[in-house]
Amino acid sequence: MRHPFATALLASLLSCSLAWAQTAGQSDSAKDSPQVTPQVTTQEVSQALPPEPLRRVLQSVVTVQSRSDAQASTSRTLGQRREGSGVVIGPDLVLTIGYLLLEAESVDLIDHQGRRIPGQVRAVDNLTGLGLIRTLISLRLDAVPLGDSDSLPTPGKLWTLGQNETAPTALELVSRKVFAGSWEYLLEAPLMTIPAVNNWSGSGLFDAQGQLVGIGSLLVQDVYGDQVPLPGNLFVPVNLLKDPLPDLVRTGRRTGPATPWLGITSQRLPSGGLAVLRVSPDSPAAQAGIAVGDTLLALQGQTLQDLPDFYRRLRALGPAGSRLTLTVRSKDQSREVELLSTDRATALKRPSGI
Structure with a gap:
């Protein structure tokens, strides 16, 4: 039986489904693996955030550029040079997706004004898949507050912004279905959104108050499971970060035994x-x-x-x-x-x- 909300949206998203069909020939393992290169077209929409949250969001998203050693194990699967987005959450702290930072030798950030800012990897949390960058000089950017990703209504309206974008894209949060990646990765309640966008690696997901509620991780084949074949994106909920954040900032890892x-x-x-x-x-x-x-x-x-x-x-x-x-x-x-x-x-x- 089809999800009623999905059925209502199906006709309006046929073009998005067609874009997915053009990439569906890849293997199942490729679909499940972290992809740094965008694969579908961003769907720009007219809805916008209120003026003050919009201003804060627009200046908070930065480009993340990292480089790993050519002999590093992740260079073979993710590439030696990687680029994505990050979101400023502190005076010298940027939150991004962890696979951009795995085994990184160098990290640079580029803000909305074109300033290049050197950074260092502060933490890569393998449990959530999130990563933290500490800048070596002051960002001089307003930090975005962390929202409550657990209380978001489904369905509900959210906005995403990635590197080099001049306006947020409106998305619909449509499910929180479990996601299990083939590489021993499990999220019990990720944020699954439609339509699929192409600038998802480390991009910010924001609520109507301009608070950060998720970080972009993946393009997924089906946001509903087997019921309706619609592509979308998976965002990692920020609430997963809140408890371990002080330890990750202080020591680079969460306390307690490792997974x-x-x-x-x-x-x-x-x-x-x-x-x-x-x-x-x-x-x-x-x-x-x-x-x-x-x-x-x-x-x-x-x-x-x-x-x-x-x-x-x-x-x-x-x-x-x-x-x-x-x-x-x-x-x-x-x-x-x-x-x-x-x-x-x-x-x-x-x-x-x-």
């Missing part, structure tokens, strides 16, 4: 289990002999249903450093594999500045 990580990129198979698409070098999975083409069948003897099920149960077993058993099928032969999870940050080159 467990195995180094497996996978996707659900219609026939059951999870197909292994990639294994990170020197990860717990690689050390245990798990390889591309294997199928993950069970965790602790219990059948794996899908990616959210896998990630929730993995985290329920304990923090990084916990021991676990996966049932793995390789070439029609099943075996039990013991692994010791680890902190994903230990597998990445430490960004300059942290």
Whole structure:
């Protein structure tokens, strides 16, 4: 059964669906992976924020340019040079999406006046996917307050602004459905918006008061699930940042045990289990002999249903450093594999500045 709000919008969004169809030939793993390069056309709309929130929003969004070492593991998948957006949330603090900053050697910001401002990576939070940049000189820009992403109505009107844009684009928040990325990433209630826009990497999502409620992360194939095939964008809710923010600013990481990580990129198979698409070098999975083409069948003897099920149960077993058993099928032969999870940050080159 179609979502009633989606059905009402379907006719007006056919052009957006056509734009998505032109990119739908890529593999499922490519659709799920962080994409730094825009893929669809931004839908400019006439609705605007009130004057004062609009002024604050327009001067708060900056361009983020980062460069990583050519030998860094993420340079092979995300590129050595990356560009996206960020939002000023403090006198010398910018919030962005974390994949722009992974293993970064240098970071520069460009504000709405064209000023180039040197920065350093302050934190990359693998749990939320968000990243923080601390500038080396004063920004002299008004910080945008953080709104309440938990109380947003669905459906509801929001606005997004990315680098080099001169006006916000009005979006509709249409769902909070769970998102599980193939790279061991789970968001229980992301902000899913339509129509799809192309300037989403690190862009700001704002409410009617000009408060920041989300940071752009992905172009997604379907904002509703399997009911209505409409493309849109996933924004990471800012409320996920509020509790760990003081620790991230002070030490570069959240306090407490790290989230467990195995180094497996996978996707659900219609026939059951999870197909292994990639294994990170020197990860717990690689050390245990798990390889591309294997199928993950069970965790602790219990059948794996899908990616959210896998990630929730993995985290329920304990923090990084916990021991676990996966049932793995390789070439029609099943075996039990013991692994010791680890902190994903230990597998990445430490960004300059942290």
